[in-house]
Amino acid sequence: MAIEKASYIDTIIPATAQSCPVTNRDYFTRDLEEALRNRSPNIGQRIDSSLRTDKWDRIAGEVFNCASYDEFIELKLNNSTFFGQALLKISDAMIEILYKVEEDLIDSQGPEYKAPFANSTLRKKSGMHGWGMAIDFDVGINPYVLNEKSEEKLDKELIGAYDNIAKLMLGKNESDLRKLKSGRSAFGDGSIGDIHDILQEESDAMRKYFSLMKDDTAFQEFIETEWAVKNPDNKIPDIERIKAQMEKDYIILGGKADTGNVWRTEVNEDRPFAPNSMRGKGDPATGFLNLRKEFVEAMTDRGFAWGAIDISGEPGDIQHFDLRLQGVGARVYNLLLKYK
Incomplete structure (x- = not known):
């Protein structure tokens, strides 16, 4: 004789806490799973999460x-x-x-x-x-210059400083560090050699930029010679105004001013040259790249990804x-x- 289905859930009487015989284990399991789904739709996901192994x-x-x-x-x-x-x-x-x-x-x-x-x-x-x-x-002089995870707000400040350096020292409209997220193809022929050359040029420009900040004679000479050649149609800039911008850029990048002032930073922000950063030692005047071209090429020729350019979405880790x-x-x- 066929056993008539008896819903396990329907036979529970909470007020008297009566027990219910399980007449068919398949029916019992199906009813229980259905009740759990109805009362807690995410139960399966929670169970899966609790059983998942650490990645x-x-x-x-x-x-x-x-x-x-x-x-x-x-x-x-x-x-x-x-x-x-x-x-x-x-x-x-x-x-x-x-x-x-x-x-x-x-x-x-x-x-x-x-x-x-x-x-x-x-x-x-x-x-x-x-x-x-x-x-x-x-790591002290090859910091994470830009695009570090969850630091989009900080990047807006940093790229402004990099732009100021590229404009004054190299006559560019903006820093080539902006191109890092576009990958290798954004630099020359896309070779690591071309990428290194462009980054080295900007790193050298950074070193000179901040050296001029404290040397009025050298700064004046730079404006009258190198700058004038790159900007023949432009009026000589206000040196005092530029020096004030240099000092601001220095602390934006994480350096400490002569007065001891540092740029106020959010808790999770990691300015490239901040003294408390594991990636910097506090002096943007060192530039951001001291790895020689032949070294970087040897590493990448053997298949290493270079953090400066090959980290998808977050390049800039020199x-x-x-x-x-x-x-x-x-x-x-x-x-x-x-x-x-």
Whole structure:
């Protein structure tokens, strides 16, 4: 004889807390799920979220066959050297590529070649650094100049300072740092060499701009010679007004004025040269690029992404190189984007 369906939910009597026999387990499960959906439409999503593995553990398992991210750190990262510098906790993929970069530079530049100082490799659960697949060089004078995450408001102030430098020192209408978000193709023929040349020109201009701020004689000479050549039809500018703008630009970029004043900054903002910034040491007069052209080319020729131009949506990290463009690094990077 067929068993007549009895709704589990309908047979519950809350007032007397009577029990209800389950006459059919399939009906019971279906009724319970339906009731939960009706009373809490997001229950499935909440359950899924509670069961979801931490993305770092998940990637460690999918890509490296490790039980957890901590196991990945313990088993899959190793120590190495780069031009005599000890590099701790980096991936085998990066060890192999850095070895080739070192060989290339010694072959092209000679055995006495010195690479910039490597400041940072592993930073746990922090982008490609979190997988031992990123490295930063000379962070004190190769800062994150523009486009850092969630700093759109700050960028408007910074780009104004960069524009002032490019206009006065180079005769440009605006700074080429504005082009970073447009990618490699926005610079010359799109080669790393062309990009480096343009950024180096602006970095050198920044150094000179702020050196003139404190040298009236040199400033006057610059206006009468270099500036006059670039601006033959323009009236000689008001030097005192320009010096006041220079001082403002200096502290906008994170420098400290002679008076000790610094530009007031929101809590989460990271001015490129702010003394309290992990990426700067407080002096825009050093410029923003000291990585030599042959070094950057050697790194990118071997497949490294350069943070200055190759970080989609957030370019401008001059010091940074990582493996997001190739091999296992590309797989890890794409999963970092996928698993929020």
